[in-house]
Amino acid sequence: MKLATWNVNSIRQREGHVARWLERAQPDVLFLQEIKCEAPAFPAARFAALGYTAEVVGQKAYNGVAVLSRVPFAVVHRALPGLPAEDAQARYVEVRALGATLIGIYLPNGNSGGEAGYAYKLAWMDLLRARAAALLAADEPLAILGDFNVCPTEADLSPGALPATDALVRPQSRAAFRSLLWLGLTDAVRALHPGGPVWTFWDYQGACWPRDIGLRIDHALLSPTLAERLTVAIPDRRERGEDQPSDHVPVLVEID
DNA sequence: ATGACTGAGCATCTCAGA
Numbered sequence: 001m002k003l004a005t006w007n008v009n010s011i012r013q014r015e016g017h018v019a020r021w022l023e024r025a026q027p028d029v030l031f032l033q034e035i036k037c038e039a040p041a042f043p044a045a046r047f048a049a050l051g052y053t054a055e056v057v058g059q060k061a062y063n064g065v066a067v068l069s070r071v072p073f074a075v076v077h078r079a080l081p082g083l084p085a086e087d088a089q090a091r092y093v094e095v096r097a098l099g100a101t102l103i104g105i106y107l108p109n110g111n112s113g114g115e116a117g118y119a120y121k122l123a124w125m126d127l128l129r130a131r132a133a134a135l136l137a138a139d140e141p142l143a144i145l146g147d148f149n150v151c152p153t154e155a156d157l158s159p160g161a162l163p164a165t166d167a168l169v170r171p172q173s174r175a176a177f178r179s180l181l182w183l184g185l186t187d188a189v190r191a192l193h194p195g196g197p198v199w200t201f202w203d204y205q206g207a208c209w210p211r212d213i214g215l216r217i218d219h220a221l222l223s224p225t226l227a228e229r230l231t232v233a234i235p236d237r238r239e240r241g242e243d244q245p246s247d248h249v250p251v252l253v254e255i256d
Numbered sequence: 257a258t259g260a261c262t263g264a265g266c267a268t269c270t271c272a273g274a
Contacts, residue, residue: 009262009263010262010264012263012264013262034263061263061265061271061272062264062271062272108274109272109273109274111269111272111273112272112273149274156268161274162274167274168274199273203261203274204262204273205260205261205262205264206260206261207260215274217274247273248264249273
């Protein structure tokens with residue numbers, strides 16, 4: 001099975017990039033983040049023509065996630081279980097496909113809205129941990145893919161790319177990420193690339209791409225039975241060099 | 257000294273991203 005995640009920074013700006021990448025990479029399931037539109041504006045027909053069915057959890061202007069699948073799937077949740085019903089931020093989609101539960105997330109950045117904004121990030125991560133724990137307790141094969149907005153360790157950002165106070169690297173963010181790993185989940189990219197930089201994001205500012213100043217914040221976490229069959233886990237750097245790119249690249253995972 | 261991101265929206269600035 002081939003699974004992927006990509007923060008596209010507006011699907012309307014990146015429709016052609018995604019269509020081209022689907023044809024080249026041929027994932028079974030692709031999770032998208034920051035689509036930045038509501039469902040009616042999502043270019044579903046373009047992807048349907050390539051054999052992909054879309055489920056869109058949209059929101060005007062900000063956030064927004066979707067899943068594109070060329071295999072049959074059932075939608076299980078369109079919001080993170082445990083969040084209050086009045087929370088309208090579109091950041092979560094959970095489906096069942098290929099004999100597993102597959103979750104796509106756009107985890108809150110946590111740098112806006114002051115300490116309340118950061119507390120929201122941590123609360124969201126704790127609910128994600130609870131959801132993953134429940135699925136693992138039921139022996140459900142599980143993959144969580146998306147933009148986690150966390151650099152798990154100091155090896156996951158270029159030196160000096162972010163201040164120590166940034167929400168992506170604060171100790172509590174990293175502790176919450178580790179608590180996901182402690183459930184028994186495997187960080188797929190790190191498992192296959194234990195040393196050195198494996199960036200998934202390069203800021204538009206400051207010539208970060210030509211200088212290769214990046215972050216690793218887009219991740220795929222796998223439950224044990226999926227992790228033991230992992231063969232490929234790699235960000236596709238080529239996409240960052242295309243015209244009008246997203247600031248994130250797709251991350252592709254293959255499981256035998 | 258020079259030049260310094262991108263996208264959306266009740267838009268020509270503000271917010272958010274990371």
